[in-house]
Amino acid sequence: MECTLRPYLPIAVYGALVLGTGFSLTLASSIFGPRVRRLEKESTYECGSLPLGSSRERFSVKFYLVAILFVLFDIETVFLVPWAVVYRSMGLFGLLEMLAFMGILLLGFVYAWKRGGFDWE
Amino acid sequence: MTWSPILLDVIRAVLIFAAVMTLVPFLVLAERRISAWIQNRVGPNRVGPMGTLQPLADVIKLVFKEEIVPARADRVLYSLGPLLSFAPAAIAFAAIPVGRGLQVVDMSVGVLFVITATSLAVYGISFGGWASNNKFSLLGGLRSSAQIISYEIAMGLALISVIMTTGSVSLSQISEGQTSFLCWNIFRQPIAFVIFFTAAFAENNRLPFDLPECESELVGGYHTEYSGMKFGMYFLAEYVAMIVMSAMVVTLFLGAWSPGFALPEGLLGTVISVGVFSFKLFAVLFFYIWVRWTLPRFRYDQLMHLGWKSLVPLAMANIVVTGIVVTIWDAVQ
């Protein structure tokens, strides 16, 4: 028990400090600040005009597309990390394997590019 | 089990946290003074000697400001946003060695920890943007999410080639490996350095990539509706994230705490290493500030094109080239 959790003690202390600071700062203004509620004050800011429609609509699919692409490529990156750590001990095999992997990754990248996944026009 | 190592650990954690939190106000002040210097202005110089107490005055002002929660906002997420923006950035610093053998915890997966923690910051921004029930905030939040995750890929791929060269994901080992001047990763991986640094700017929403909060079109971006210390938290988070990213740049590429030659053993060496690290950190931070007050900002599609169509392919090519060179190098040796 002691042995496994012991190295994480400092980060637990550090994390507690961060969260403590964070929470107290979040609450600071609501404790010390004045509070005068008024309808105009609490209305949504839209450059001084009444808001047009709701802002809780479905937003543009392009942002969603970026998220999907991110998931794909970030997983590739995560796969590459352990390989990169032991790369030097793998020698030529590691290189060939990497070339194959990067080739496939590149294929997907080119496909996404050609399909206009990175375009915003 | 003795208490002294535990106590030492706790003291170290508290000290490093205190150092980061003290650095932020001075960074804010430095930003304002340097921008004033760049722009032929005076800058804040009234509160305290040379304006040194200005950040303190700002914090006090923010704390005593009224907090306005817009109508129909999601109250929970609205309050959680600033916290989620601040906490991950601050926690990320735990893995960074600020001097020889001086870090909160020496993680074997330090690089991954920092990257994971900093990328969590996107939640803070997108939560805040969505919860405000404001279209400018929403657009800012969406932009920010898309921007941060896009540049994270370029950043991650750039890191892969660094990891290949160093053969480790432990930040302390990467630091140790750069003791001599020529072993600094900026010389071994110059392209990765450029990609990483560019992506770091984008991750931190700094000019020329400050689209999430660009005031000329989105007013305040994701923090348009925020006031009081909640706004202050976003502000704080931005600067903490900037410090973390600069520290990463220093650690990964600029020789970490090494002055370029071997340091003396013992306490003296540690003290010098902290000094060297701080100096490099300030240099990188100065570069951040300098860029911010010099360049205009990209448009959103240009930003995405730069990320996806330039940096990602470049990083991929860099991995391949690194792989080939490392294999040949090892074969020759």
Place this chain on the structure above:
Amino acid sequence: MPDIKTEEMLLNMGPQHPSTHGVFRVVIRTDGEMVLESESHIGYLHRCFEKVAENNTYIQVVPYTDRMDYLCAMANNLGYAQTVEKLMKLEVPERAQYIRVIVTELNRIASHLLAFGTYGMDIGAITPFLYAFRDREMILKIFEKLCGQRLNYSYVRVGGVTFDITEEILADIQRFCDYFEPDTIKEYNELLSYNGIFISRTAKVGVLPADLALSYGVTGPSLRGSGVKRDLRKDEPYSIYDRFEFDIPVGTGEMGALGDCWDRYMVRVLEMTESVKIIRQALADIPAGDFCDKKAFRGVKPPKGEVYHKIEGARGEVGFYIVSDGTTKPYRVKARGPSFCNISVLDALTSRGDCMVADMVAIIGSLDIVMGEVDR
């Protein structure tokens, strides 16, 4: 991927928005980052200039003209004064003509400096703005010395100018010209005009073809940015502009497309050089003599009639149409403001479907509008 449809969002930009250059409101329909359609709304700053003018004497109207295009008040003063003088068939003393040219051109530089600075800020570069204000401040100091005012001068009046210009002020102006051109303008170009990011933000954005510009009545630098060489100072010289040597910079499409935001921006930067040229010539041959027609200063009572006169302000054609019924008050004053006509083309530029939210800001900035004059 054009086949995917998503929810469109209506968004108010303005009236309280950092980059609409005043209380101007555009309602934009967006799909994500793309602007599909925009609709401008004006009138937040309406102050009934034309009606007010009917209830004041000819001299009392002058301060109201200041408040139209408050960034280039001298040109408005000049336009109004010359219109009334045309109505009265009044000859202005030679020295007054020179002073008028000098102050109008100085004011044009000040106005273009502000346009330059705020445009940089619209694009995200904050430093050029402060540099521009540093230099604009010099001009404002000169004006302050000259007439005690920094913004609403009311300096050019019917019959001449309010105060005589002193040797000291002339020396100040000379010093400013020497400082400003060519070194400072070169600095501006290095800082902003030829910055890669700035070019990528402004080139091929908001392309205004010459025929579209002409059909909307766009004038001034915005029209010249589209390559049309039209400048009233050259085409229909008023005052004494025919005595000076200067060029009319026009857009060249240097950065990709003729009439894009960069062209409009660059025309302004180049015009500052030309204005300095004019000022230098005027300073060299300014004659001695009266600075005003004393009789016109005591009271203005033009004969019955109507007249239209236009001059080239910093933003384009400043025109006044005055109907006189023979009394000391104008029967009708109609002002033609360049910003008003220039802004009308905005919806046409931004509703073509190739404009992003950020381009909206770039286009509004490149038209360089002053809401005080749009709404009057």
